[in-house]
Every structure is written in structure tokens, then in C-alpha cells.
Amino acid sequence: MKVNNTLILGGTGFIGSALTKILKNENHYLHLTVRDGKYSDEPNIKHHNISIKAVDALADLIENEDISTIIHCASNLIPSSQFVDFYAENENLILPTISLLDKIKNKEILYVYFSSGGVIYGNHANIPTNETAPLNPLSYYGLSKKIIEGYLHFYSSNFKINHLIIRPSNPYGSDQHKDGVQGFIATVLHKIINGMPIEIWGDGSIIRDYITIDDLAWATKELINKRVQNETFNIGSGDGHSLLDVINVISNITSLTPNLTFSSARNIDVKTVILDIKKLQGEINFIATPLVDGIRNFYQKIS
Structure with missing residues (x-):
């Protein structure tokens, strides 16, 4: 070959x-x-x-x-x-x-x-x-x-x-930077483990598709x-989860209570992102890892 x-x-x-x-x-x-x-x-x-x-x-x-x-x-x-x-x-x-x-x-x-x-x-x-x-x-x-x-x-x-x-x-995954610049799940995991405040832009209802x-x-x-x-x-996964949903999943997996702070919503943030992945699944045999399983695996690798 x-x-x-x-x-x-x-x-x-x-x-x-x-x-x-x-x-x-x-x-x-x-x-x-x-x-x-x-x-x-x-x-x-x-x-x-x-x-x-x-x-x-x-x-x-x-x-x-x-x-x-x-x-x-x-x-x-x-x-x-x-x-x-x-x-x-x-x-x-x-x-x-x-x-x-x-x-x-x-x-x-x-x-x-x-x-x-x-x-x-x-x-x-x-x-x-x-x-x-x-x-x-x-x-x-x-x-x-x-x-x-x-x-x-x-x-x-x-x-x-x-x-x-x-x-x-x-x-998201274990090699992602945890400096809070990009990558919501990595940032929240890092901050909740270290007892740091977690800043939310808006009310936490923004929905994202995580993979x-x-x-x-x-x-x-x-x-x-x-x-x-x-x-x-x-x-993507084809599923959507709000920021607060993600935080609750992480809190349940880590058995830690998040310290949340809320700031004004930003006009650069899309309200809802859920990707249609039918075209991808028509090309390859793709099934995304469920969010709970993915975050649990992430946490186990870094803890």
C-alpha cells in the first residue's frame, strides 16, 4: 500500500x-x-x-x-x-x-x-x-x-x-489547555477541581454540541x-447541552460543588449550536460518545 x-x-x-x-x-x-x-x-x-x-x-x-x-x-x-x-x-x-x-x-x-x-x-x-x-x-x-x-x-x-x-x-479532551481561553468543559473541570470560580456569560442557557x-x-x-x-x-454529537447542564454533569461526576459567577451575555455568542450529522453518518459509521461518558473518561485521565 x-x-x-x-x-x-x-x-x-x-x-x-x-x-x-x-x-x-x-x-x-x-x-x-x-x-x-x-x-x-x-x-x-x-x-x-x-x-x-x-x-x-x-x-x-x-x-x-x-x-x-x-x-x-x-x-x-x-x-x-x-x-x-x-x-x-x-x-x-x-x-x-x-x-x-x-x-x-x-x-x-x-x-x-x-x-x-x-x-x-x-x-x-x-x-x-x-x-x-x-x-x-x-x-x-x-x-x-x-x-x-x-x-x-x-x-x-x-x-x-x-x-x-x-x-x-x-x-474536548485531556490534552486541552485549561487556561479558560477556549474549551468550556476543560476549563470547568480544571476550575471545579481546584475550587476556582467559574464565570458564566449570560444565564447559562446557551446550548452547545460537544464532541x-x-x-x-x-x-x-x-x-x-x-x-x-x-x-x-x-x-459533532448531534445533541445539545446548556452550559448549566454541562456543569451539573461535571459536578455529579466529580462530587464537587461549583462556585459560579454570572456576567452579562456577549453578542458574539451563538445562542444554540447543534450540528446535523446525518451527512457524516451517511459516509462513515459514526456514533458519538455520550457527554456523560466523555466527561467521565476525561476526568479519570486527569485526576
């Missing part, structure tokens, strides 16, 4: 690390871009200290290593990012991505892009929301995803590049290995 030479942009981040773990045993030789040179290579994995802004260096790597799949996990924004952050993202990631697409436009490469199912649809009337819904992001983070998706469609329609767009819901990072990585791996291309897939 031919080895799939795969480049992961942002390969040591939360999603990139999970994909690395599952793909390295799936006949993939992985090339990971990293932000520093402190990572050690291992069988089937090579690290490259190359910034996404170094477009020429990335293009040379793709040519020299005969890369057939690029997985784009890199992003510097979060849903609460402001215009100044978006402006920097445009210079540091969006424009370099477009330049890279132009460099490789005549190569038959599968470009897998991690967009966002959590913010890109905005407040939509149809819940659960499927992949054909209009894109109306409320945040600069969502806008950045929409822009890159648009360019991927353009280059796939007019050149040899093939795309696979992944719109994940809210992934374990292992489920997300597995589903992505299946789509890549099938060489599904020029398609967009929601990857």
Missing part, C-alpha cells in the same frame, strides 16, 4: 496532536509544522520548524516530500477575538494560506481544513443545522473560517486542488482514508 505523505499545519496543537496519534498508525508518514524546534522526530513523524507565513519554504517541503494531503489545523483566534486580533490573523494566517493555495494549485493535493461548526453558522433558525445552511458568523473567529472556506471552494473549482472541510462542534477529541480525530481519519473530497462535513 502506498504511504500517504501528510503535512499537518499546526500539528502539535490540540486537534493536530490527536490527528497525529491516530494517523501515524494508518499508513501515513506525517510532517508536522511546529512553533519551535524542541520536538523530537519518531518513526513516521518528522517535525519542521516552519511558520505558515513561510510560504515558499512550505511549498518546497510539499514538493520535496511528495505531500499528497495537507491538514490545516492552525489558527490563532478564539470566538472572543477582536478586530485587532483578526487584523493580525489576516496577515499571519489567512493571506499566507491563500498564497500557499496558489503555490500548489496545480498539484493534485487533498487540502483538509478545520473550520468551525460552533460559530460559522451564527444564530440559525433550523436546529440542528446542516452543511447547506447559510454562513452568518457573529465573531471575527467565524469570519476567518468563512473566508478560508471560500478560497478553498474557489481553488477546488478552478484548479487541481481538492478540499475536505471539517466543521467540528466543541471538541470528544478522539471521536473528532477518528471521524476525520476515516474521511481522509476514504479520500472523500470536495465535500463539507459537520462533525
Whole structure:
């Protein structure tokens, strides 16, 4: 079987690390871009200290290593990012991505892009929301995803590049940062274990679709290995849980009482995110881990 030479942009981040773990045993030789040179290579994995802004260096790597799949996990924004952050993202990631697409436009490469199912649809009337819904992001983070998706469609329609767009819901798992910046479940677990106050924006009724990072990585791996291309897939659980529901689940699992504080609701927060995953389930045999089981496994790994 031919080895799939795969480049992961942002390969040591939360999603990139999970994909690395599952793909390295799936006949993939992985090339990971990293932000520093402190990572050690291992069988089937090579690290490259190359910034996404170094477009020429990335293009040379793709040519020299005969890369057939690029997985784009890199992003510097979060849903609460402001215009100044978006402006920097445009210079540091969006424009370099477009330049890279132009460099490789005549190569038959599968470009897998991690967009966002959590913010890109905005407040939509149809819940659960499927992949054909209009894109109306409320945040600069969502806008950045929409822009890159648009360019991927353009280059796939007019050149040899093939795309696979992944719109994940809210992934969580034990390797996630617990600094409160992004990742509600990881943040709440960390704070409840350490007796820290948990800040809720609004009244806690916001509903989100949560998926374990292992489920997300597995589903992505299946789509890549099938060489599904020029398609967009929601990857989530298909179920919704309010913030207070999640906190109650964590409290029951840990037997700890949360210390909650409430702040004013933010206009960047979508009220309800539940992804329609019928298209995904029509392509692969996917069943998401129930929230209670996923949080319990997460807690057991970190406690």
C-alpha cells in the first residue's frame, strides 16, 4: 500500500496532536509544522520548524516530500477575538494560506481544513443545522473560517486542488489547555477541581454540541482514508447541552460543588449550536460518545 505523505499545519496543537496519534498508525508518514524546534522526530513523524507565513519554504517541503494531503489545523483566534486580533490573523494566517493555495494549485493535493461548526453558522433558525445552511458568523473567529472556506471552494473549482472541510462542534479532551481561553468543559473541570470560580456569560442557557477529541480525530481519519473530497462535513454529537447542564454533569461526576459567577451575555455568542450529522453518518459509521461518558473518561485521565 502506498504511504500517504501528510503535512499537518499546526500539528502539535490540540486537534493536530490527536490527528497525529491516530494517523501515524494508518499508513501515513506525517510532517508536522511546529512553533519551535524542541520536538523530537519518531518513526513516521518528522517535525519542521516552519511558520505558515513561510510560504515558499512550505511549498518546497510539499514538493520535496511528495505531500499528497495537507491538514490545516492552525489558527490563532478564539470566538472572543477582536478586530485587532483578526487584523493580525489576516496577515499571519489567512493571506499566507491563500498564497500557499496558489503555490500548489496545480498539484493534485487533498487540502483538509478545520473550520468551525460552533460559530460559522451564527444564530440559525433550523436546529440542528446542516452543511447547506447559510454562513452568518457573529465573531471575527467565524469570519476567518468563512473566508478560508471560500478560497478553498474557489481553488477546488478552478484548479487541481481538492478540499475536505471539517466543521467540528466543541471538541474536548485531556490534552486541552485549561487556561479558560477556549474549551468550556476543560476549563470547568480544571476550575471545579481546584475550587476556582467559574464565570458564566449570560444565564447559562446557551446550548452547545460537544464532541470528544478522539471521536473528532477518528471521524476525520476515516474521511481522509476514504479520500472523500470536495465535500463539507459537520462533525459533532448531534445533541445539545446548556452550559448549566454541562456543569451539573461535571459536578455529579466529580462530587464537587461549583462556585459560579454570572456576567452579562456577549453578542458574539451563538445562542444554540447543534450540528446535523446525518451527512457524516451517511459516509462513515459514526456514533458519538455520550457527554456523560466523555466527561467521565476525561476526568479519570486527569485526576
